[in-house]
Amino acid sequence: MAKTIVPIGPYHPLQEEPEFFKLTVEGERVVAIDVHVGYNHRGIEKISEMKTFDQSVYTVERICGICSTSHPFACVQAVEDIILMEVPDRAKYIRTIIAEGERIHSHLLWLGLAGHFLGYNTVFMWAWKLREEILDVMEILSGNRNNYAMFTPGGVRRDIKAEDIPVVLKKVDSILPTLDMLKKAVMDDPVLHARTKGVGILTRDEAISFSALGPTARASGVAKDVRKDAPYAAYDQVDWKMIVTQNGDVFDKLAIRVLETFESVKIMKYCLTHLPGGEIKERIKNIPPGEGIGTHEAPRGEVFHYVRSDGTNRPVRHKIRAPTYMNLPTYKATIIGETISDATIILAAIDPCYCCTERLAVRDMKGKKLFNGEDLVRLSQEKTMQLKKKMGF
């Protein structure tokens, strides 16, 4: 059968950053994939070298619009690692609360979009409605729905007021019944099983070779989570479970995110009820020459920051590694041999951030057909409809 090249991108509806995927298909099957990135390279590592240690925290906050707390978290830990300092307990708890709130809303956002791609718009609406509650909570805590600017080397910038805690707890509790219902609806749906089980499998060995991170690795049986392996902030003081599954398919990645949301709610509630007193920030006078590494488990996997100081007030090198950098190349292993209607959900399964303009064109070699992003989503939704009919729903 003749090979056809299907270009997806550089702007496409599943990615935060513009990326270009060149899928080579034989009939319905994908036989090869090539990925081009760099359309949105902003040179933040270089910009950060021109900022002071305090300022670079806010610069890196702009890397991602959804997990906007992950980069500052890793960055401040890298700066603190240079001088080997410990932040006050209250700051540790506040950092944990902010990071877990972000994880909840990020996972809910992904769940909603995954539902949408599979033709379950009800899941999309429920999940995003729940996400609103969490965004409200973040607004109460930090003053902003996103880009919280809570972190600074040495602690946090803003305290949590005692009178806010009952309001926040009530709001966090209020999402639990709906979340539970959503979990049952998603995990027990036979059509969803048919669409996602055994699709886009990343084996354990591949996950290790690609050094995959976060839910992508944990779905393949690689039990790695920075929060457990290298406890920081308040994660070693809370009792929580690391969710690991073995199959590595889309369903497992979905299940992990749903179950992790419950764990995050648990961590957040514990930290809010056990918030210790004391200072929220320790002043850093100056940063001596040296180097430091900071890591944080973002919703998508480990964020890695390396900062080197030469004794001035600016870093001489600031290396940033986001989780998608390691997870994205796993497409090479997961998408080959799958059908083009499953490509949408496999590409979405690692949870690359979604922010950018929605524009996508799929064209066959003679240029007769022109699909856009909506068509590809429709293709995916049609497959679910057909399956539903076949299975008698």
Next chain:
Amino acid sequence: MRKEEILKSLQERFGADLVEIVDKSAKRVYIEIKPEALVKISLYIFKDLGARFNIASGMDTPHDMEILYHFTIERINLIISLRVKLPKEKPEIDSLAPHFEAANWIEREMQELLGIKFNGHPDMRRLLLPDEWPEGVYPLRRDYEEWDKTAIRDRGV
């Protein structure tokens, strides 16, 4: 294996190839090695010690071209950073990408941003820079000068 045992076994196996060990804290260790020993030492750490490859970070220092390869061993909560120093006139080193996939992208990135050559890399195309970027201009080098005079850029603070 605990951290002390790991350091001991590295010294026993590769004693002649290690230049300096900086034991920064309980969780971080920086080991400077000879560039020609990079592949065997990183394969030992990655395969035998079961580490995860975090990332590599290249840097143009006043004296040499420096690369740090960061590995995490989760079960003992340790990050090992292998430091190699390459001469500025000829920054070349063996590629890790044929041995594990995780090193593929970062070596492409360092090749275009710092101009370090990775021998044996399977796919040395550009990763981040645009196509119109001229050959031989490396933006993260110390002697980088802006080549595109028409571009409007944020010059920072």
